[in-house]
Amino acid sequence: MEMRAVNSMSYEQFVDVFGNVIEKCPLIAAAVWTDHPFSNLSALEKSIGDFIDSLPRSGKEGILRCHPDLAGRDLLRGTLSPESQGEQNRAGLTSLTPGQRSQLSELNVSYKSRFNFPFVICVRMNDRETIIQQLSSRIRNIPEQELHISIQEVKKICHLRLLDISSQVAQATKL
Amino acid sequence: MEMRAVNSMSYEQFVDVFGNVIEKCPLIAAAVWTDHPFSNLSALEKSIGDFIDSLPRSGKEGILRCHPDLAGRDLLRGTLSPESQGEQNRAGLTSLTPGQRSQLSELNVSYKSRFNFPFVICVRMNDRETIIQQLSSRIRNIPEQELHISIQEVKKICHLRLLDISSQVAQATKL
Numbered sequence: 001m002e003m004r005a006v007n008s009m010s011y012e013q014f015v016d017v018f019g020n021v022i023e024k025c026p027l028i029a030a031a032v033w034t035d036h037p038f039s040n041l042s043a044l045e046k047s048i049g050d051f052i053d054s055l056p057r058s059g060k061e062g063i064l065r066c067h068p069d070l071a072g073r074d075l076l077r078g079t080l081s082p083e084s085q086g087e088q089n090r091a092g093l094t095s096l097t098p099g100q101r102s103q104l105s106e107l108n109v110s111y112k113s114r115f116n117f118p119f120v121i122c123v124r125m126n127d128r129e130t131i132i133q134q135l136s137s138r139i140r141n142i143p144e145q146e147l148h149i150s151i152q153e154v155k156k157i158c159h160l161r162l163l164d165i166s167s168q169v170a171q172a173t174k175l
Numbered sequence: 176m177e178m179r180a181v182n183s184m185s186y187e188q189f190v191d192v193f194g195n196v197i198e199k200c201p202l203i204a205a206a207v208w209t210d211h212p213f214s215n216l217s218a219l220e221k222s223i224g225d226f227i228d229s230l231p232r233s234g235k236e237g238i239l240r241c242h243p244d245l246a247g248r249d250l251l252r253g254t255l256s257p258e259s260q261g262e263q264n265r266a267g268l269t270s271l272t273p274g275q276r277s278q279l280s281e282l283n284v285s286y287k288s289r290f291n292f293p294f295v296i297c298v299r300m301n302d303r304e305t306i307i308q309q310l311s312s313r314i315r316n317i318p319e320q321e322l323h324i325s326i327q328e329v330k331k332i333c334h335l336r337l338l339d340i341s342s343q344v345a346q347a348t349k350l
Contacts, residue, residue: 011240011291012248027200031230031237034291055206056229062206065186073187116186116209 007037021161024066064117091123122156182212196336199241239292266298297331
């Protein structure tokens with residue numbers, strides 16, 4: 001990645017570009033801007049990870065609660081973030097069979113009532129079958145373990161979103 | 176405030192209602208939901224304040240960087256949050272004289288270049304004259320002191336937004 005372009009961004013530009021690498025949490029991009037300049041993309045990713053790890057448990061739960069349900073309310077209403085919309089599309093969550101849709105919907109309800117946050121998974125590393133499998137399996141975890149796994153998934157989503165932005169920035173700086 | 180209505184909200188409802196009491200930081204409302212039920216509005220406000228205080232310095236700066244400039248880019252583009260739009264309107268920031276507008280704009284630039292976050296003030300407790308006065312004066316603070324003052328202002332804005340929501344919830348539960 002062309003880090004000079006990133007490191008020369010004002011905080012406003014930085015938040016415009018990186019504000020949603022953690023879903024609906026521009027606060028996190030805005031916070032890690034403090035650590036710039038970044039030597040490379042991994043250094044930026046590490047800053048984000050470290051910031052998340054520094055949060056109290058409620059803060060980590062808060063990050064998860066800013067995520068939409070998979071194939072849920074926001075997908076139906078068309079109010080997903082552009083990033084989530086693309087990710088849920090590609091994973092086939094917009095073309096579920098009626099059976100899969102009702103299974104996922106019921107599992108989402110049970111999961112949220114057990115953990116008090118939504119099921120978060122890096123859908124780009126899965127398809128609709130493995131997503132339903134994972135949800136059915138992870139719902140049996142203990143809360144501590146499940147919080148940890150979910151935050152790891154948030155970091156995977158962030159990693160792929162950073163790569164996307166990286167190639168966009170690389171293209172833009174070539175123009 | 177009718178806290179039963181608040182305490183019976185799902186986290187989704189809670190974030191829908193309280194997500195912007197800290198400007199563009201739904202993460203914070205989503206995090207403090209962990210502390211519910213709240214005995215009263217002050218208890219909710221205290222949870223928010225405690226969460227902010229628990230953040231590392233970069234996190235506090237991140238909160239400030241999620242705030243728009245006063246009479247800045249977002250006001251011109253019409254992309255302010257509804258809360259900020261109302262607050263900046265009432266403070267007279269949408270009807271500045273040309274002289275005031277260019278003075279504020281120049282001060283904003285100097286302030287941001289000194290502190291790396293925007294000037295944040297509870298505009299509802301001020302008018303355009305005192306806002307410009309405060310900005311001219313606070314720009315001379317040392318960064319540590321200015322970060323502290325700014326976070327106090329964030330909490331004042333939050334206090335007033337909570338009161339607004341409180342009266343809306345009270346009216347809605349009467350219906």
